[in-house]
Amino acid sequence: MTPLVRLAGVSKVYPRVHHPRERLRAFGSLLLGREPARGALVLNDVSLEVRRGQSLGIIGENGAGKSTLLKVLTGVIEPTRGTVECRARTAALLELGAGFQPDFSGMDNVRMKSAILGMSERDLDQRLDDILAFADIGQYIHEPVKHYSSGMVVRLGFAVVVASRPELLITDEVLAVGDESFQKKCIRWIDDFIENDGTLLLVSHSMYLVQKLCRHALWLRGGRVEEYGDAHRVTQDYLAWHEARNRAEELHRAEERGVHGHYAVHSLELTTPSGGETPVLATGDALSVDMVMRSPDGRVPVGMIGIVRVDGTPVYGVCTEDAAGCVRPVTGQEDQFHVCLELPDLALLPGQYTLRGHALDPEGMRVCDTMERTFRVRGETREFGMVRLAHRWR
Amino acid sequence: MAKSLTRGFDAAFFRHLVVRQVRQDYLENLTGFAWLVIQPLLLLSVYAFVFTQIFKARISDAGEIGFVPFLAVAFWPWTAFSEAILKSSGAIANHAALVSKVAFANEQLPLATVTATFLMHGIGYLAVLLVLQLLGTDVHWLWLPVALILLVLLWLLACAIALFASSLQVFVRDVAQILPPLMTFWFFTTPILYSVSMLPDFLAGIMAWNPMTWFVVQFRDLLLFGRFEPGLAGLAMIVAVPLLFVLSLAWFRKFSGHFEDFL
Missing domain, CATH: 3.40.50.300 (P-loop containing nucleotide triphosphate hydrolases)
Structure with a gap:
């Protein structure tokens, strides 16, 4: 033809x-x-x-x-x-x-x-x-x-x-x-x-x-x-390319804020079964997030981790305040604290997402710093929305 | 050949363009249609006054035909020709939005403007001839069909020039400034206000090369003197004008794909 x-x-x-x-x-x-x-x-x-x-x-x-x-x-x-x-x-x-x-x-x-x-x-x-x-x-x-x-x-x-x-x-x-x-x-x-x-x-x-x-x-x-x-x-x-381009800019801004702010996000890393620079995963894969925060006065900051869709729509967010003892000091670095969040079954539908790590003051009142990482969920599906809810046809 | 000439030509669209042009230029006023006839007649009376009362113009070979009919019969085809060219030369530039957004055979724009102008002035011409008759001039109506055919040939010549001028104006904007004085020059070098016989021989020889001279003489011969002697020049016209049109259309099409770059 x-x-x-x-x-x-x-x-x-x-x-x-x-x-x-x-x-x-x-x-x-x-x-x-x-x-x-x-x-x-x-x-x-x-x-x-x-x-x-x-x-x-x-x-x-x-x-x-x-x-x-x-x-x-x-x-x-x-x-x-x-x-x-x-x-x-x-x-x-x-x-x-x-x-x-x-x-x-x-x-x-x-x-x-x-x-x-x-x-x-x-x-x-x-x-x-x-x-x-x-x-x-x-x-x-x-x-x-x-x-x-x-x-x-x-x-x-x-x-x-x-x-x-x-x-x-x-x-x-x-x-x-x-x-x-x-x-x-x-x-x-x-x-x-x-x-x-x-x-x-x-x-x-x-x-x-x-x-x-x-x-x-x-x-x-x-x-x-x-x-x-x-x-x-x-x-x-x-979309991934777009995000990557924006990221350098965002990082730069975040770093500037970190210097002037009180509590800062020092690093934010995503680990997936596939690994790679921009993590790519499939619906239902596991994702683990490692965030290191810096505290100038040695007090334990509150960490918060959230996922938003590429257009900014929030998907889910969670805070360390509800899980006592999960923020641990980094051995040998007195001003650094580490949190690790595991998401064993990330039921996100295909698309581009941003994961945000926030450092809050110890009272959990004020967001002092934010760092972002993007990741992608790949695949094709006829489902709608952002998240695959557990379901069963009867 | 005929098929390639009408490539992209859309009769319905072209008719819309012509009607739109007519409405825009002539029928927008309340008394639009009346003006179509009144305006030419007013212009004619101005010329008649200036040339018979102030300049005391005498046309030696006009015989018993006065200056006014002598002028009017040549003046209308010229006005149609000149106005058509001047108006259509901006046809592409004036439709920049359309030309740069919609794909269609662009040549229809200048051609529609020329056609609309000729249609309107054609009606005006008939009205003027009628008035001349009523004022006692012996108009040779039997030769009118031939005169109309000549008018069509003149239309084709105007189309050829319009295609060239309108496309050139997209690239070289100065055309808009150069064209009006050029047309005025052409007007005075064409025996409209005078007769060829009033000129010295060498000038008359040069003027024979002006295609408008031939047209003007033919219109007078046909409608005022009831004779038709196209001569060798007539044969040349029949060949040259269509040829010029085809060449001009080819030129236009060669560059129409680049109009948007310059608009």
């Missing part, structure tokens, strides 16, 4: 065009068929293939080239190098409401947009009721679009796209706008769309959406393909 979309070795250089002289020079190289001498390399040797019914999520930081990739894909811009093939009736939502003229009524804009999307006049007449029902903006349809709220523009834009019945749907952070119920409606529709052999290219910062809607994911980093493959694996690696 030939792929619906194929990109081979695609690179895109944006010429510098800020000054008139740069514009002329860039135009000159364009006339001569040369690559711009000075410019920003936004896409660097990107190749990908999407087959019918196989949805692809595109992730990456801001400025990684995601939007440019979509523009190359839809044919809005020509790549500097490489080839693009796209053989599908495509509807792109690069920006909902792109192509909407603010001075014209919603109805006029619907006509215009549906023409852009390749709907005939007759198609539109047949589907107009569906569009109006989906957009659900009532009498505003006859008002100029400039009087719309951004949410209404999105609803109308999405409704027209829905009506055009595309084979390939390309969306760029579209689902981030609009109210909750409309978002759900969109996701339901996209779910249906995928179910019926539709193909989706989704750019999103929501790993949840990418995992939910796409089987494959592509991680763009600085214009290059960092990783391309199974959506679960790619999104998890992306």
Whole structure:
């Protein structure tokens, strides 16, 4: 089966065009068929293939080239190098409401947009009721679009796209706008769309959406393909990379706080059956945490250990106050105290988590210092939430 | 060939673009449609006043036809041509949001502007001819279909120039500044306010190379004198204008994928 979309070795250089002289020079190289001498390399040797019914999520930081990739894909811009093939009736939502003229009524804009999307006049007449029902903006349809709220523009834009019945749907952070119920409606529709052999290219910062809607994911980093493959694996690696990058920064901050604060976390180590720098484990594995705290006055600090999901949602936390005698002085180091926490059956569902160790004053009143470690629970599951509760079907 | 020419061309979309342009430019006012006819007539009376009362212009070979009909018949096609080019040259830059977000055959934007302008001025032209007739000029209505065909050829020429100018303006913004004086120059070097026969020979020879000269002379011949002598230049036009259009379209398409870089 030939792929619906194929990109081979695609690179895109944006010429510098800020000054008139740069514009002329860039135009000159364009006339001569040369690559711009000075410019920003936004896409660097990107190749990908999407087959019918196989949805692809595109992730990456801001400025990684995601939007440019979509523009190359839809044919809005020509790549500097490489080839693009796209053989599908495509509807792109690069920006909902792109192509909407603010001075014209919603109805006029619907006509215009549906023409852009390749709907005939007759198609539109047949589907107009569906569009109006989906957009659900009532009498505003006859008002100029400039009087719309951004949410209404999105609803109308999405409704027209829905009506055009595309084979390939390309969306760029579209689902981030609009109210909750409309978002759900969109996701339901996209779910249906995928179910019926539709193909989706989704750019999103929501790993949840990418995992939910796409089987494959592509991680763009600085214009290059960092990783391309199974959506679960790619999104998890992306989050892990994100965490690792933040960690150095966090550590630095924590250390600074430790110097000035009273009681400090000296070290925090995670040990898993697999070991490794960033511990990776499976649901139900054992995890042990070793934390060494420093106490400037020799009194025994209170330790606290907690787990949060990558987005900061607390999962579980526990404190040494409830377990007398578990904070023991380190032999030979008078100002250091050690705690060891064992979690024999860590029933976390796959995802990225952060373990936090806190040093509190001996009264347990004030958190003086915090150190963080991230770890990952790998795997694929159809369960929802963060924790696997003990359960049994009867 | 024909298929590749219309690649990406979407009749429904193009019609929307034209209608939108017409509404934007001509029908936004309350009395929009009335203005469509009134405005050209007002302009004509201004010219008539200036040239017959102040300058006392006399056209030697106009015969019993006065200066006003002589001017009007040539002036309208020119206005359509000039306005179409000036308006459409900004078509891409003015639709930056659309061009940089949505994939479609971009050439439809300048072409729609040219088409809308010609449609509107075409209606104005008919109104002017009607008024001329009512004021006693003998308009040769039988030749009107031929004049309309020439108008289509002129439209094609305007399209060719518009494609080139609008794409060039994306890359070289100065086009917006250069074009208006250039069109004014073209206006005065075309025998619209005067007749070729009033010129010294060497100038007339040069002016024969101006395609607008041919158009203007034909319109006058057809509608005022009831004769049609396209000559060799006519044959050249029939070949050259479509050729120019195809070349211009090829140029436009070659660079349309790079518009977004410069917008």
